[in-house]
Amino acid sequence: MTKPTPPKETVNEEVQWDKTKIIVSKTDVFGTILYTNDVFCEACEYDKLELIGEPHNVIRHPDMPKIAFKALWEALKKGNNYHAIIKNRTKTGKYYWVITDFTIDKNSTGEITGYTGRRKAVPDGVVKKIKPLYETLLQIEKLKGEKASELYFHAYLNEEIGMSYDDFVVNLFEKEVALNEQQQENTSKNENNTLKKKLEWFFFSKYE
Ligand SMILES: Cc1cc2nc3c(=O)[nH]c(=O)nc-3n(C[C@H](O)[C@H](O)[C@H](O)COP(=O)(O)O)c2cc1C
Numbered sequence: 001m002t003k004p005t006p007p008k009e010t011v012n013e014e015v016q017w018d019k020t021k022i023i024v025s026k027t028d029v030f031g032t033i034l035y036t037n038d039v040f041c042e043a044c045e046y047d048k049l050e051l052i053g054e055p056h057n058v059i060r061h062p063d064m065p066k067i068a069f070k071a072l073w074e075a076l077k078k079g080n081n082y083h084a085i086i087k088n089r090t091k092t093g094k095y096y097w098v099i100t101d102f103t104i105d106k107n108s109t110g111e112i113t114g115y116t117g118r119r120k121a122v123p124d125g126v127v128k129k130i131k132p133l134y135e136t137l138l139q140i141e142k143l144k145g146e147k148a149s150e151l152y153f154h155a156y157l158n159e160e161i162g163m164s165y166d167d168f169v170v171n172l173f174e175k176e177v178a179l180n181e182q183q184q185e186n187t188s189k190n191e192n193n194t195l196k197k198k199l200e201w202f203f204f205s206k207y208e
Pocket of ligand 1: 036102
């Protein structure tokens, strides 16, 4: 089997991928990759044959705090769907940020057989807001240990956000997408107004 070769170094450069598309992967209950779509391969730069049968942490980025994945697995093991904002690392060490919608796969008797992750690109505003939290969690993890990072994570959500991590990231994503759409609408309105003014000037100046 073709084994993936994770990068030796991390490159501070975003990988180019088609951000209008959805990145999909499926795993068994242990997080072993069973399926990826072509967009997944395009984003992470690994070949499908390198990924199938490998642990999903093959694309784990060292900037991600451990608590982010601990909280994910706790939710999944309880049978709860979940959302997370994740920075992934590609085969050449580059990165890409996504919001992932995790769902539970069950067989006909209701037993959990695995999980599916569907990812969308996130607007820059989302990254700007989540990055400082992840940096703090990672620093605490390195200096004071995983437990301290976990306790800070829950206290931060309680004291500063007032909602679960899942609700927090979904709200953040939806707010930033709406803001981007509004800005685009305003830009095209301004462009239309400028064009209208130019045309008015053209028509009026002709008959003066
Ligand atoms: C369906 C599914 C998709 C996942 N997608 C990612 C992913 O895109 N990036 C990632 O780093 N971990 C992902 N994980 C979590 C990994 O299994 C793993 O917990 C994580 O990379 C942390 O690695 P570690 O548990 O070895 O510390 C996913 C897990 C599941 C079940």
